[in-house]
Amino acid sequence: MIQPAKPDLVTVNVDGKEIAVPKGTNVIEAARLVGVDVPHYCYHPKLSIVGNCRMCLIEMGMPAVDPATKQPVMDPATGKQKINWIPRPQIGCGTNASPGLHIRTNSPLVKDCREGVMEFLLINHPLDCPICDQAGECKLQEQATGYGRGYSRFIEQKNVKPKRTQLGPRVTLDDERCILCSRCIRFSKEIAKDDVLGFIDRGSYSTLTCFPGKQLENNYSLNTVDICPVGALTSTDFRFKMRVWFLKQTNSLDTETSVGANTVVWSREGAIYRITPRRNDEVNDTWMPDSGRIAFKQVAAPDRLKTSDALDVLIARAADLLKAGSVAVVGSGRSSVEEQFLTRKLAAAVKATVALVSRTGQGDNLLISADRNPNVRGALVTGLVATLPEAKLTALAAAIDAGQVKTVISVGEDLVAAGLTAAQLAKVSVIYLGTHANATSAAAKVVLPTLTVFEKSGSFVNQQFRIQKFSKAVPGLVGATDDLVVLSRLVAAAGGAAQPADLPGLWTLIAAEIPALAHAAHAKLPETGLLLDAAPWASLPFVEGETLHFKPAATAAVASSQ
Amino acid sequence: MAVIPLERKPLTFAERTYLPQIAFGLKTTLRHLVTPKETLEYPEQRPEIPAGYRGVPTLVKDPNGREKCVSCQLCEFVCPPKAIRITPGEIAPDDPTAHVEKAPQEFEIDMLRCIYCGLCQEVCPEEAIWLQNQYTMSGYTRAEMVNNKERLYELGGTLPDDHFKWDKKKSAEEQGNAH
Ligand code: SF4
Ligand code: SF4
Numbered sequence: 001m002i003q004p005a006k007p008d009l010v011t012v013n014v015d016g017k018e019i020a021v022p023k024g025t026n027v028i029e030a031a032r033l034v035g036v037d038v039p040h041y042c043y044h045p046k047l048s049i050v051g052n053c054r055m056c057l058i059e060m061g062m063p064a065v066d067p068a069t070k071q072p073v074m075d076p077a078t079g080k081q082k083i084n085w086i087p088r089p090q091i092g093c094g095t096n097a098s099p100g101l102h103i104r105t106n107s108p109l110v111k112d113c114r115e116g117v118m119e120f121l122l123i124n125h126p127l128d129c130p131i132c133d134q135a136g137e138c139k140l141q142e143q144a145t146g147y148g149r150g151y152s153r154f155i156e157q158k159n160v161k162p163k164r165t166q167l168g169p170r171v172t173l174d175d176e177r178c179i180l181c182s183r184c185i186r187f188s189k190e191i192a193k194d195d196v197l198g199f200i201d202r203g204s205y206s207t208l209t210c211f212p213g214k215q216l217e218n219n220y221s222l223n224t225v226d227i228c229p230v231g232a233l234t235s236t237d238f239r240f241k242m243r244v245w246f247l248k249q250t251n252s253l254d255t256e257t258s259v260g261a262n263t264v265v266w267s268r269e270g271a272i273y274r275i276t277p278r279r280n281d282e283v284n285d286t287w288m289p290d291s292g293r294i295a296f297k298q299v300a301a302p303d304r305l306k307t308s309d310a311l312d313v314l315i316a317r318a319a320d321l322l323k324a325g326s327v328a329v330v331g332s333g334r335s336s337v338e339e340q341f342l343t344r345k346l347a348a349a350v351k352a353t354v355a356l357v358s359r360t361g362q363g364d365n366l367l368i369s370a371d372r373n374p375n376v377r378g379a380l381v382t383g384l385v386a387t388l389p390e391a392k393l394t395a396l397a398a399a400i401d402a403g404q405v406k407t408v409i410s411v412g413e414d415l416v417a418a419g420l421t422a423a424q425l426a427k428v429s430v431i432y433l434g435t436h437a438n439a440t441s442a443a444a445k446v447v448l449p450t451l452t453v454f455e456k457s458g459s460f461v462n463q464q465f466r467i468q469k470f471s472k473a474v475p476g477l478v479g480a481t482d483d484l485v486v487l488s489r490l491v492a493a494a495g496g497a498a499q500p501a502d503l504p505g506l507w508t509l510i511a512a513e514i515p516a517l518a519h520a521a522h523a524k525l526p527e528t529g530l531l532l533d534a535a536p537w538a539s540l541p542f543v544e545g546e547t548l549h550f551k552p553a554a555t556a557a558v559a560s561s562q
Numbered sequence: 563m564a565v566i567p568l569e570r571k572p573l574t575f576a577e578r579t580y581l582p583q584i585a586f587g588l589k590t591t592l593r594h595l596v597t598p599k600e601t602l603e604y605p606e607q608r609p610e611i612p613a614g615y616r617g618v619p620t621l622v623k624d625p626n627g628r629e630k631c632v633s634c635q636l637c638e639f640v641c642p643p644k645a646i647r648i649t650p651g652e653i654a655p656d657d658p659t660a661h662v663e664k665a666p667q668e669f670e671i672d673m674l675r676c677i678y679c680g681l682c683q684e685v686c687p688e689e690a691i692w693l694q695n696q697y698t699m700s701g702y703t704r705a706e707m708v709n710n711k712e713r714l715y716e717l718g719g720t721l722p723d724d725h726f727k728w729d730k731k732k733s734a735e736e737q738g739n740a741h
């Protein structure tokens with residue numbers, strides 16, 4: 001798509017191709033826009049620029065102007081304005097686009113520079129590739145192949161530095177592999193605001209280390225592993241588990257809070273090995289919290305619910321309970337939009353009101369928000385509930401005590417944790433849909449095992465009212481059924497109209513019934529999500545504080561009224 | 563259609579007696595009676611295996627008894643019929659070879675799948691997997707035809723080493739260019 005030139009655009013020339021880029025774009029990003037790769041190590045789009053690796057050297061020039069007359073100097077050979085090339089190379093990461101800037105990335109000088117820089121970087125680099133976890137996604141490997149000289153002239157002994165240092169509970173450091181790009185240091189300082197890393201010693205003896213008495217233990221420490229261009233920083237959890245080239249990548253979301261950080265789930269043959277962040281400049285940039293990276297362990301947890309009974313048998317049992325009437329439904333802020341839509345249908349079919357359970361905690365102003373339910377706003381948008389959830393199910397408890405409720409359907413919520421006593425639970429029959437065993441599943445009359453977020457597809461609405469989708473990374477556990485199938489079967493068992501249990505069918509229905517979601521069909525949703533209109537819920541007192549790319553509207557209102 | 567008539571030459575007298583042809587055939591037979599035997603009394607007798615033969619893939623140890631494979635999984639990746647299956651693992655920190663850091667926990671080659679192509683040997687950066695001289699594999703079940711790590715080392719034995727790469731690394735760590 002060609003954008004019309006805006007006033008803040010400047011035209012630069014990269015390898016003879018003209019491109020208009022916003023002012024302030026550096027040469028690496030400008031070249032990326034014309035499809036030219038400028039190799040780099042220390043530059044990271046979300047960190048400050050230090051220019052210390054020198055891999056991004058390019059040749060630059062400016063159109064010639066006569067100093068006396070200020071008239072453009074024309075080149076008689078081409079009939080165009082002459083370009084004054086700077087005789088020495090410049091770093092691309094630290095050079096910003098200015099009008100008429102000319103860049104050469106493919107000249108012999110640039111080639112020599114890259115070969116020289118690669119040679120210096122490899123001088124003390126160990127030959128660890130066979131045992132290095134970064135192999136396969138290592139920038140040093142890639143650029144040695146793409147821009148290196150292809151053979152070594154170094155016959156001296158390599159430096160020896162500490163190997164296998166535990167920098168913190170989750171990060172292992174191999175100093176010999178470090179190329180001193182300082183990305184990890186800048187991340188800790190600028191993003192995580194936990195300044196614990198630094199270089200000691202000089203020259204080829206420079207060594208990355210933690211400040212004395214400190215550890216790299218903040219909840220964002222594993223992002224340093226992601227941005228480390230080489231295998232110096234590796235994840236202790238993923239260490240030696242699997243080579244990355246075997247892993248299949250599936251786009252997913254971090255479900256621990258309402259931030260909805262975009263993630264990639266890496267799996268092989270139905271087993272998940274790691275979760276890494278996926279870039280979304282509107283939500284999480286290129287980061288994610290460490291706590292969300294171990295979420296996949298729930299898939300193979302020993303307390304997973306599964307059943308050997310046929311789904312038909314279980315649904316028939318649930319139908320018997322539902323026939324008695326007086327049903328209450330406890331929905332969930334952890335269900336996907338599609339599941340919440342079906343929960344609403346189920347509640348309508350059994351003529352019950354729906355309660356949601358809130359889950360809050362301390363936000364960290366970065367990518368952990370106070371609301372630990374990923375999809376409370378989905379429940380609002382789908383019309384499952386009209387108000388914010390309560391921490392305790394006091395209304396339901398009172399209704400049970402008053403004998404108004406005979407059956408409770410819980411969609412993945414532990415009713416005991418939500419404030420019901422064992423005595424109250426004993427008074428009612430519980431139908432529990434869930435993934436893991438808990439007090440409610442133990443007390444339930446019918447347990448319908450369902451799938452974790454990694455085994456199904458769907459969408460969540462995050463704190464910005466951005467609807468984002470996640471996809472199935474691994475096949476579902478044997479003995480558990482997709483939540484959508486279970487819910488639609490329950491609706492049918494309760495005597496409601498038959499509901500589709502597949503995403504395309506369901507979205508035709510959702511688009512027809514909920515105008516706000518008419519354009520948000522799962523199949524057409526962009527990978528970076530779609531903002532919904534938050535205006536109808538602007539007056540609700542959402543619990544979230546400020547986080548990355550999010551300012552709470554309610555707090556702003558409170559602040560301005562003070 | 564053109565027709566080309568062929569003229570058959572009449573047989574000579576000698577040809578009509580068939581005797582020269584019989585004598586010629588007998589000559590070959592008689593020669594084989596006296597030349598050395600080509601066949602082997604297999605399996606008691608086994609053929610000489612030429613150098614570079616591609617037999618059953620095996621794992622080998624270096625002359626110091628260190629298992630050479632570091633479970634880099636390149637052979638698993640390159641193997642065309644996906645015969646190799648590796649579970650990577652970490653070497654315990656108190657092991658004498660702890661500086662190598664990585665070794666396979668389990669290593670399986672399914673000999674019902676292997677096509678003896680030798681790509682695993684070619685790709686191995688540690689010279690740890692070799693197609694050696696063994697050419698027969700038999701078993702009663704499918705499971706028997708899968709060589710596990712123990713069996714692979716049993717089959718592979720020890721091969722000479724030109725580099726001792728990891729021993730050099732260790733001595734560099736001990737008295738190398740440290741600061
Ligand atoms: S550990 Fe990695 S990110 Fe940190 S300075 Fe070294 S190479 Fe760069
Ligand atoms: S010889 Fe070929 S087929 Fe057999 S294990 Fe090696 S790579 Fe696979």
Ligand code: SF4
Pocket residue numbers: 130630631632633634635636637638648682685686687688689690691
């Ligand atoms: S390629 Fe060699 S070192 Fe790597 S896993 Fe295979 S046998 Fe082991």
Ligand code: FES
Pocket residue numbers: 039040041042043050051052053054055056057091092093094
């Ligand atoms: S990327 Fe420009 S100097 Fe490192």
